[in-house]
Amino acid sequence: MKIDKVVNALTHQFVTNDPLHQLFDAVNAISVQGYDEQRRVIYWNKGSEYLYGYSAQEASGQKLEDLIIPPPMQDAVVSAHTNWLNNDEEIPAAELILQRKNGAQVCVFSSHVMFINQYNIKQMYCIDIDLTDVKKAQGQAVFKEKMLETIFEAIPDLFFLMQEDGTIVDYHASNENNLYVNPDEFIGKRMFAVLPDEIAIKFQVNIALALKQKVMVSFEYELKLPKGTVYFEARINHVPQYEQVMVIVRDITEQHKSDELIRHQAYFDSLTSLPNRFLALDKLSEILKSANEHKVNAAVCFLDLDDFKKINDSLGHEVGDKLLIEAAARLQGTISDSGMVGRLGGDEFIVLLPNLTCAKSALAIIDKLLKNFREPFKIEGRELMVTLSAGIAMYPENGSSASDLLRNADTAMYQAKAFGRNTYSFFAKQMNVVIQRRLAIEEQMSSALERNEFELFYQPQFDVKNKHIIGAEALLRWHNPVLGNVTPDEFIPIAENTGLIVPIGKFVISQALHFLNEWQGSCKHEQKYTMAVNLSPRQFRDEELLRFIQNSLIDADVNPESLEFEITEGVLMSCHTNVVDILTEITALGINLSLDDFGTGYSSLSYLREYPFNVLKIDRSFIDGIVLNKEDFNLVRAIIAMSHSLGLTVVAEGVETKEQHTLLKQLGCDFMQGFYFSKPIPAKQFLDFSMNFDKK
Structure with missing residues (x-):
């Protein structure tokens, strides 16, 4: 079919x-x-x-x-x-x-x-x-369930499911070491009855807040567990459709430690652990607010370690750091509970003294500080003497704001330095005149080079025996449209402190060498003149110094033998680590070195033996008294004799009278300069002076 x-x-x-x-x-x-x-x-x-x-x-x-x-x-x-x-x-x-x-x-x-x-x-x-x-959905559901189980196991957080009244119905903890009590002690119980009272109140308040506001709320708390104090963050979320509350608790101990470290680094000095400038000024603002409310006085003391820079440069920064740590400890030990000590930076410290009745109360504490710092510090087997200079500004007399008081205390500290250090000075209003002048000089000098406000003057140097000009010293002058003529004694230290001396110093070297070339070219007798230029301590920190000198000599077409750098004792002390190498390289170029202001330092004799000097300049302070003061006369005679025995040429600066000239000639001084011959004069006038002198 x-x-x-x-x-x-x-x-x-x-x-x-x-x-x-x-x-x-x-x-x-x-x-x-x-x-x-x-x-x-x-x-x-x-x-x-x-x-x-x-x-x-x-x-x-x-x-x-x-x-x-x-x-x-x-x-x-x-x-x-x-x-x-x-x-x-x-x-x-x-x-x-x-x-x-x-x-x-x-x-x-x-x-x-x-x-x-x-x-x-x-x-x-x-x-x-x-x-x-259906099977696909079931598979996804199983996968999600397994995934959630894996996530729950991987997440270190604690999870608590509660009823709205705080009764704990379930929990999950991948690390049960963070549980305050065993699970059988809190399941079925209200969390408020399990935790310490202070923490329980926090949970009760925040759960009520989550229920009321319908948003997740969070807060932090700490618990003492067997492993130590642990810091937690709790997040609470209401699940209204089930009338339940989900609480997620996270261990934030490491984060808390990191935050504490960051806070400490932000508010405390890393070397001494003292409050830093930021925290000190914040604390000062609190002190001033309290002083205003209670009608009491307060003091801001600005402290600076005397001669710390010399120790830091000569013995190294490691010794310097240890000295700062010891100094901080000594300050704290002296002040104790009567105030607060902070470090502003470098070797500068601040002491805040609240709740004072008068200035005498501050003075008693400062006197104690100065006395304690007169005891030597023992660092690495050495006894180091480091004293304090202190400036004091009083509230409300010397200012009503933290910045005003700190600035005025700083000004007073510089006055204490001027008094000879190892002392204190209270702020006086007339000090503001000095500080305002300094700030104005700093402001105008910052762009003075670009405005061509600097000019070189030249003071001739004379051969005593042959009675003719052998060279000149280049001296910087500054005329500012706002400030007028600013003396080198004013602007050179400020340029040194701000670092502007480096570009200004390069300007001086370049201008002086070009003038020397012009001067030698105008001389009919083919006289080999020399040009003396001062080098400051700050210039020795310039890595481009040697290269600049070489290029400047080539650019000006001047032989190195015609250039002479004048070095003060301050250069030798502030650049101890590399000065020998730099001076040796300068000498290797054929440039002469002159030790300037000899006799004003306490260790100049050792420098003559240690460094490759060719010339020694006797400071004008000794020349002033050579006629009337027998001690000055004998000292100058000894300096000249010693220099000649070492093969050094001697230059006397500041010669102003015929009598001084006569005595120096008798003592065998090689060269002289000073007002007796000529004051420092501009380049064109100097060329005329030189030509007329040669005709004599």
Whole structure:
């Protein structure tokens, strides 16, 4: 019998089921199949076509096990169907993995029902629901659950699920060392009854806040645990749909330590651990506010260590740092609870003295400080003497703001330095005149070079025996439109402190060498003049100094032997670490070195032996008294004799009278300069002076 005839015959047998088929035909989302007693397809709805991929025409007459049952299941399916037909053992509904037309697997929930038609023939209907999306959703849910479990285990936070009244219903802790008590002691109990009172109140207040404001709230607290004090951050979120509260607690101890370190670095000096400038000024503002409210006095003391720079440069920064640490400890030990000590930077300290009745109260403390610093410091087996200079500004007399008082105390400290150091000075209003002048000079000098305000004057140097000019000293002069003529004694120290001396010094070297070239070119006697130029301590820190000198000599076409650098004792002391190398290299170029202002320092004799000097200049302070003062006369005679024995040329500066000239000539002084011959004069006037002198 052909297949079409079989199908028609089968269909004819089941005509009684047409209404049921019409119902199933209307449902595309569910697969419904009908099978005869030989498990051949007698019905196949649209849902089955979508699910398994076979059309109704393709499926009709095909056996169940050959159509959608995977080979491993076929025997079991045939056996189950036979048992149902013969023994009335129903096939239970179950999840099954069946097979599509293309061989792909599909997961279904399969239910089965058995009908007996009017011909007494049994037919089985299968109703299959596609579980693909369900299984996918279940898989995602399981994955998310596992993922959350993994995340919970990885996160070190504590999680507490509570009722709105604070009763703990569940928790999670990957590290139970951060739990204040064991879980069996807090599950089912209110958190407020478990924690210490102070922390419990914080939780109670913040949970109430979260319930009221419907937003997450957070706060920090600390607990003493067996492992020590631990700092926590708690975040509280209300879950209104479940009438519960989620609390997440994080250990922020390391962050707290880092924040404390950052705060300490921001407010305290890293070397001495004293309050730094920022914290000191903040504390001073608090002191002034309190002093104003209680109508009392306060004092700001600006302290500076005397001669610290010499120790730091000569013995090294390591010794200098240890000295600063010891000095800070001595200051704190002296002040104790009567005030606050801070470090402003370098060797500058500040002492704040609140709640004073009068200036005498501050003076008693400062006197004690000065006395304690007169005792030597013992650093690395050395005894170092370092005294204090102190400037004192009183509130409200000397200022009402922290900045005014600090500035005025600083001014008073410089006055104490001028008094000879190792002393104190109270601020006086007239000191402001000095500081205002200094600030004005700094302001105007910052761009004086660009405005061409500097000019070189030249003072001739004379050969005593031959009575002719042998050279000149270049001296810097400054005329400013605002300040007028500013003396070198005023602007040179300020230029040194600000670092402007470096570009200004280069200007002097360049101008002096070009003038020397012009001067030598104008001389008809082919006289080999020399030019003396001063070098300051700050210039020796300039890494480009030697290269600049070499280039300047080449640019001006001047022989190095015609250039002489005058060096003061301050240069030798402030540049101790590299001065020998630099001076040696200068000498190697053929340039002469002169020790300036000899006799004003306490160790100049050792420098004559240690450094490669060619010339020694006797300071004018000794020349002034050479006629009337026997001691000065004998000292000058000894200096000249000693210098000649060392092969040095001697220059006397500040010669102003004929009597001085006569005595110096008798003592064998080589060269002289001073007002007796000529004051420093501008370049053009100097050339005229030189030419006229040569005609004599």
